[in-house]
Each structure stands twice: as C-alpha cells, then as structure tokens.
Amino acid sequence: MKSKSARAQTRPLPGMSLAAFLVLLLSSPASAGPPFLTDDPEPVDYLHWELYIFSQGTHAMGETSGGAPSCDCNYGVLPNVQLHVQPGMAFHRAEGVPLQWGPGDTEFGVKYRFIEQDKNSWVPSVALYPLLEAPTGDRARGLGAGRTRAFLPLWVQKDFGDWTTYGGGGYWINPGPGNKNYWFMGWVVQRKITDKLALGVELFHQTPSEIGGVHSTGFNVGGIYDLTDHYHFLFSAGKGFQHARETNEFSWYIGLQVTGGGEAPKAQESAPSSSSPASFAWTGFYVGAAASYAWEKVRENDLVGHTLASYSSYSPKGADFGGLAGVNFQFGSAVAGVETDVEAGGVNGREATSTIGMSLQNNVRGSVRGRIGVATGRTLLYLTGGAALANFFANALFEPFSQARPGWTLGAGIEHAVTDQWSVRLEYRHSDFGAANFVSSNFDGNSYHLRIRDDSARLAVAYRFSFSEPEPVIAKSKN
Numbered sequence: 001m002k003s004k005s006a007r008a009q010t011r012p013l014p015g016m017s018l019a020a021f022l023v024l025l026l027s028s029p030a031s032a033g034p035p036f037l038t039d040d041p042e043p044v045d046y047l048h049w050e051l052y053i054f055s056q057g058t059h060a061m062g063e064t065s066g067g068a069p070s071c072d073c074n075y076g077v078l079p080n081v082q083l084h085v086q087p088g089m090a091f092h093r094a095e096g097v098p099l100q101w102g103p104g105d106t107e108f109g110v111k112y113r114f115i116e117q118d119k120n121s122w123v124p125s126v127a128l129y130p131l132l133e134a135p136t137g138d139r140a141r142g143l144g145a146g147r148t149r150a151f152l153p154l155w156v157q158k159d160f161g162d163w164t165t166y167g168g169g170g171y172w173i174n175p176g177p178g179n180k181n182y183w184f185m186g187w188v189v190q191r192k193i194t195d196k197l198a199l200g201v202e203l204f205h206q207t208p209s210e211i212g213g214v215h216s217t218g219f220n221v222g223g224i225y226d227l228t229d230h231y232h233f234l235f236s237a238g239k240g241f242q243h244a245r246e247t248n249e250f251s252w253y254i255g256l257q258v259t260g261g262g263e264a265p266k267a268q269e270s271a272p273s274s275s276s277p278a279s280f281a282w283t284g285f286y287v288g289a290a291a292s293y294a295w296e297k298v299r300e301n302d303l304v305g306h307t308l309a310s311y312s313s314y315s316p317k318g319a320d321f322g323g324l325a326g327v328n329f330q331f332g333s334a335v336a337g338v339e340t341d342v343e344a345g346g347v348n349g350r351e352a353t354s355t356i357g358m359s360l361q362n363n364v365r366g367s368v369r370g371r372i373g374v375a376t377g378r379t380l381l382y383l384t385g386g387a388a389l390a391n392f393f394a395n396a397l398f399e400p401f402s403q404a405r406p407g408w409t410l411g412a413g414i415e416h417a418v419t420d421q422w423s424v425r426l427e428y429r430h431s432d433f434g435a436a437n438f439v440s441s442n443f444d445g446n447s448y449h450l451r452i453r454d455d456s457a458r459l460a461v462a463y464r465f466s467f468s469e470p471e472p473v474i475a476k477s478k479n
Helices: 018-027
Strands: 048-060 062-079 083-088 086-096 099-101 106-115 125-128 131-134 147-160 163-173 184-194 197-206 216-228 232-243 250-261 284-304 308-313 317-331 336-350 359-376 379-397 399-417 422-439 448-464
Touching: 086 448, 099 359, 099 379, 099 399, 197 232, 216 250, 284 359, 317 359, 317 379, 317 448, 336 379, 359 448, 379 422, 399 448
Parallel strands: none
Antiparallel strands: 048 062, 048 250, 062 083, 062 086, 083 106, 086 099, 106 125, 106 131, 125 147, 131 147, 147 163, 163 184, 184 197, 197 216, 216 232, 232 250, 284 308, 284 317, 284 448, 317 336, 336 359, 359 379, 379 399, 399 422, 422 448
C-alpha cells in the first residue's frame, strides 16, 4: 500500500476558563493531516485502513490542553471515499488546578475526493471532508466542548516531483453561549528529503470563535519518517504569532501511523504451514481488549481546622475493562515493543473509622509502556514498564474532589498466540500514583493528603494485523 501523509485531527479540548477555551478553538480548527492542522484531499485507498496513535497539546496563558492517548481511524469504504472516527482521552491543566484527564469528544467524518489530480497537468486533487464532533467529553472538567459541532471544509492538493503542497479551509458551526461560527484556513508545503523522510511547513489562520474574541495566526514545522512500509513516525511543533499569548504559545504533535488492508496474500505451496510455530513471528501492530481486577493501598493524612491531624489506611478494590494497542518487533528470540492502554470501571473504597468519611473512586486509568521479552515459538514471556495516569474522585464531609494523578507502572506477563492473529495474555502490574492533595473550600483549614499505590491482575486478548506483501514479479522468457 502506498504510504500517505497523515491526516488525523489534533484536537485539544476546552478548559474551564477563557484561555483554555481559546486553546481549544485554535488547536482544533479542522480535521488535520498529521502532523499539521491543515488537511489534504487524499482519502485512504479502497479496502485499506490507517490508524494513528498520537498525543498532542497546546499551551497558552498558563494552561495546557490536549489529548493522550488518542486514535484516529480511517477506512477506504469505496473508491475515493474514506470513513473517519476519532475517539480519545483528553487532558487539561491550569495553574493552581489539579490535572484533569478522561474521555474527550469524539469526531466522525466522511472524506470524498471528487477530482483526482492529473500528474501531467495543473489539475489538482479536490475533496470535501465534512466532520461532526460529538460531545462525549466532560466540559465541567475541561475535557469537552459540551456541544455538538460541525466543520465543512474543502481541500486541494498538487504534487510536483518531491514537492507536495495542499490546503484550503472551511466553516465551523460552533453553537453555545458566547460562541460564534468561524472560519479556518491553512496551507502546507512539504518536500521529500530522503526515501524515508519528508519535512513540511504549515501556515494557518482562524477568525474569532467567540463574541469579542481575537483572530489567530500561527505556524507548525513537522515531518513524517517511514520506519517501514506500514509504520510511520510523525512529529511537529509550532506556535502562534498573532495573539500568541492568548491562543498558542506552544503546540506539539507526536504519533505513530499504521497502515494496512487490501487482498490477503495468496498461499504458496512451499510456504510453511500457518500452524507451524517456526513460521510465527511476533512482529506487528495489534489491538485488543482487557479485563482487570485492581486492589489499591491508600494511606491518608487529614488536617482538620489547621490543628487536628488524623491518619488512616484502607484498600479500594474493583474491576476495570478497556482497550489496548501496541507494536512488537522481534529480533531472533528477543521481542521489544511499545504499548498503550486505557481502562474504565469502578475501583472503590472508603475509610472505616475516620470522622472525615473519605471515600475514593478510581474510574479511569491508562498507561504508555515499553515491553521486552523472550519468545519460545508462540509463547512470549515479558517485562513491561512505563508512565501511568489515573483519575481519582474523592469525597470528604460530603464535599467532592477530583484529580488526575501521573505515576509509573511496572509488571510482567505471559502471552500465547492461539492463531497467527489472535493471542491471549495474563499480566500483573504494580503502579504508584504518588500523593493526591485536596484542600477544602467548604471548611477552613481542612486538607487531605492521600498516598496511592495499586496492584492489578489483567486478562487480555489481542488481534495482530498481518500485512500483505507485494507478489514477486517473474519475468517471462522470450521465445
């Protein structure tokens, strides 16, 4: 399959203040061609698919909003027609406010290319790409727009050898108190530097998106590096230069693109049997689902009225369910890879004897980890570790609190490939989320300090994507 420039949306989510709302509206002007905000008109090839696992964000006026992890999923359902859906987790951080993290808004779209460029003339590719953004995030926590929004753009592209230029713009329908509909325009110039690396520069502009708002103009510099025919690393960084302090002091994008699809490869008589352990390799991209049971250890120190201190410990427990995605590379019997997961459920617990009556719930958690192991045929023994993030809801004296806590996680597991595509695993992990501090706004002098550790056992199933390789061309001999 031909590798295309990435085209997922980088979409920070609105915060609870004007600055964070401006971050949202500047950084999510359109469904974009990663690592840029401006899109191209090229749909995914018919019966092919592409996935982008990415993180992005924007910082302005002391606030940072973005998404991590997010997944942009595209499929060529018909010639020149691409279906698009983009779920993801969102985060928001303001000065003096705990980090908020949870499900963000979800984007749906259809790209239709009605003119395909002629390489021998000046005729460009042209496409419509209407989008609908569903308010699946929590606006009260700064993780969603709180309203259904729509974008109606037109994109064009023309290629000149190693050079590609594309851009256009469209109109955002942006309902809600204080909001107004607005325009977004952008253009990208990109050049293929080597067989594997392409670099580009983007310039974009957006009209005011709220009553009394400001225009914003900015740029991004980024690139796409082809790791293999099916794996591509994407990156960009940029900032605004018109009203930058209010809208975009710094923004970034980093992601992995995975492509595949098409007809399955034809079986060859000389090829090893698919059931043979010797023919199996762990290399590949995979997605899966997991169920886990977690038991936490919470040590709590409370200060009541500036003077009275109390101490307690308790153990919240519960089940979580979620999804995972990752990529493996096998080198002999050694296997190394990267994996991300997101889980939701109900890990709950409360103090048994304290007068504070603190209760704690962990409803969402996720991680980005490395994996390294040793494979014996279809069985893989591995270690895993990396960064973790969990969102906690607490209640003390009938006063609610919430806070997203970063931490680390470390564990081990065993995975077995039942078929060439399907595998099952059993995994144990220990996580440490540090200390969460809550200060009461209802009771002067009350504060609560919670030290949170976590152990979990996890059962998961994964599907590994295999890619069609081009059939060898056999030259016919002349008579």
